[in-house]
Amino acid sequence: MDSLTGQPRPVSRRWRFTGWLLAAVWLFFLNVPISTALDQAQPWRRIVGVVTLFVFGLGYVLLFQWARHLREHLQPIPPRRAGIALLGLVAVGLASIPGTAGDWTATLVFVAASAVFLLSATQALVIVALCALIPLVGAWLVPTWTGESTVTVAVLLASFAMFGVSRLAQRNSELRAAQQEIGRLAVAEERARAARDLHDILGHSLTVVAIKAELAGRLIEVDTVRAAAEIAEVERLARAALADVRQTVGAYREVTLAGELAGARSALAAAGIAAELPAEVPELPREWDRLFGWTVREGVTNVVRHSGARCCTIRVRPDEVEVSDDGRGPSTPDADAAGYGLVGLRERARRLDAVVTVGRRRDDGTGFLLRVHAPVGAR
Template sequence: MDSLTGQPRPVSRRWRLTGWLLAAVWLFFLNVPFSTALQQPQSWRRIVGVVTLVAFGLGYVLLFQWARNLRQHLLPIPVHRARLALLLLLGLGLASIPGTAGDWTATLVFVAASAVFLLPAVQALVIVALCALTPLVAAWLVPAWTGESTVTFAVLLASFAMFGVSRLAQRNSELQAAQQEIGRLAVAEERARAARDLHDILGHSLTVVAIKAELAGRLIEVDRDRAAVEIAEVEALARAALADVRETVGAYREVTLVGELAGARSALVAAGIAAELPAEVPTLPQEWDQLFGWAVREGVTNVVRHSGARCCTIRVHQDLVEVSDDGRGPSAPDPSGHGLVGLRERALRLDATVTVGRGPDGSGFLLRVHAPGEAR
């Protein structure tokens, strides 16, 4: 199945031809009744025998291909249609009696095998039993039909073989379905990851761009030089955001704690928020450095957007990072924001804990990412 369109992949021409051959090769076992029909002294009997056997063989091959195609596309086989098809096969076999005499029972081998492939286990078992008993009962009722006990053995053997084939086909279908589901989930997860990354990048960058553009608009009449500086920074931020998007698409982007602290200082100053940042940061493993960088980015973005704060404090230790402010804080802290979801998922990969809520004194807002004990 194509992972993009959700449609089954087309079956190759060679594989379709192989399927036809697998179905047709078994028609060799109709040679006995076919030979009997050709040796009939009366022409009408020859015609009836040959025509019905040809129709029987064609019907069997088409039925097999129909069921095989449904299995390949992971579709259920309609039981009522399968029963009707088996009745038609049996009817063609019975119609061949004028030309094949007792050898018509060879068609029961195909009916039994088809039932195993098409029907649920209990129904198939009943049909196999009836097909196995029919030659014995027919030979007892019509003494001229001798040697039909071999057909009973053939019915049982073919049914057992088809049972193995059908179970193998079912397992292959289940494996194919599982592989397709894994592929679909992988695509969905990758799309969600890309969406989170783009949100985290553009949400932060565009917030800072908007604030700096607003500041430049206010300064343009009173301090053109300062406004020009702010506009230059807006241009630089826009170019950096574009580069981040390109790197995200290419899966090359790296977030670092030092880089995010520098960006946080610029964003907070542009928003008129006093920034208390650490003068130094501890040396961290790469994965923790990236996680703490994401935490700083998400926390500062929320402070600039929503807090109305006058001061933002960022603390970094070996085992945790905190972003807090003295703003109004949320009336009901919502941990399900899109950015926080992405941060939580990144933290979960390292068994870290993400805490959001009001500050220790009950005011403002606090975002904390805490490493587990063994990672400290």
Template sequence: MDLSTGQPRPVSRHWRVTGWLLAAVWLFFLNVPLATALHQPAPWRRLVGVAALVAFSVGYVLLFQWARKLRQSLLPIPVGRARAGLLLLFAVGLASMPGTGGDWLATLVYVAAAAVFLLPLGESLAVVVLCAVTPVLTSELVAGWEAEHGIVFAVLLASFAMFGVSQLAQRNSELRAAQQEIGRLAVAEERARAARDLHDILGHSLTVVAIKAELAGRLLDVDRERAAAEIAEVEALARTALADVRQTVGAYREVSLAAELAGARSALAAAGIAADVSTEVPELPQQWDQLFGWAVREGVTNVVRHSGARCCVIRVRPDRVEVSDDGRGPSTPDPSGHGLVGLRERARRLDAAVTVGKRPEGDGFLLRVHAPEDAR
């Protein structure tokens, strides 16, 4: 499947040629009725016999390829059209009788095989039985025709073989459908992951940019130097956010706990929220350092955006990180928002737990990410 379009990849030329050969190679067994037609003394019988057999061969191959193409495209075979095609195929085979005599019964092998490939199981079984008993019945009804037990055996053998082919084709179709669904889900998951990453990156950065820009606007008439400094930080944050987006698109976005703690101090200060941040960062494995960094980023973003807090506390330990505030509490930020969903998914990859709720001390919001027991 082509993930860029969500459509099945075209079948290669090699497999198209193989499909035609698979249908045509079995026509070799029409050599007996063809030889009979060619040895007819009457020219019109030769012409009718050869023309009918050629038309029968072409019709059989086209019918087989039509059904095969539908199966490859994961489309159902229209039963009505399949029945009409089989009736027409049988009629053309029957029309060869003036030139082939009793050898026209060889065409029933192909009618039975096509029925197995085209029709539902019950109908195909009925067609196979009719094709198998026809040679026996005609030997009793038509003078001079001998019982064609070889045709009966060929009908049964070809039908059994085609049943195996049809089951294989069905399983291949189901496998292709499953592969397409997996591919579609992979594309959807990748899009959702990219959306969460962009939310986590830009949500934090743009929140801080908005706060600093608002602060600079208030300071413009009061303290131009500080306002200029805030504007310079806004420019730096915007450039950093742009670089982060480029890194995310390039699939090598990395977050570090130390950098996020430093960014948290700056963001909280710009929002006028007192920051109580751990000064020492423990040595952590890279995956835990990144996870704790994402937790700090998401927690501080929610504090700045939603809490109305006066103080934010960030504590980092070897087995956990906590971001808490004294604001309006856990009902303000949406626990099902993109940021928390992305954080939970990152934590799940490491079997870590994310806790969101009210602080034990009273009012306020607490976000905690902690490692499982066996990782401590």
């Protein structure tokens, strides 16, 4: 199934040709009744024998292709249609008796093989048993029919072989469907990842832009010089956000803890929130430096947007980063744990076996806390 359209993918020409060849190769078993029909002394018997065997062979191949098409698309084979088709094959085989005499029983090989491919195991077993017994019973009732024991062996061998073919076709179809589903899920995961990255990048940048634009609007009549500086900063942030989006479209954006701490200082200052930031950043492995950077970005964005805080504190240790404030805090301990940015942060932390904690900073219900901690032995 196509991962974008949801429609089944077209079968390749080579595989389609292989399917026809697989069906046609079984027609070898019709060589004996065809020879018998061609050796008939009466023309009408020759015509009846050849025409009915041709119709039988064509019907069998078309029936096999129909069933194979359904199996390829993991669709159930309608039992009623399958039963009618098998009865049609038996009827055409019986109609060939005037031209093939006792050799018409060769058609039972195809009936048994078709039953294995079309019907359930129990139903197929019954049909195969009947097809194996009919030549023996017919030879007993009609002494001129000879060699029918060979047909019985052919029925059993063909049924066994068709059982393997049918199971192989089923497994291949299931494997192909599983591979296509994996591809579809990979595309969905990549889209979700891109959405998370764009949210994390633009959410922070646009929040700071909005705050600085609001500040510039208040200052424009009071302090035009500072207002102009804030507008220039808005322009710089907008250009930086655009550059981030372009980097994200091309590849993962490189996020560092030092860079995010610098951005946090600017964002908190623009929002009028006092900042307590670490003077130094410890040496961290690249993946942990990136994860801690995303934590600072997400935590500061939430503080600026929702907290109403007067002070924000960021603490960084070799195994932990923590962002907290003295604002109103979440309404419940996990009220903000399902935010889209926090979902993305949890997924990033999970890749490194890190633990994300979201909740209140104080027991009195005030303040907000976001902590990412590396368990012992995780680094």
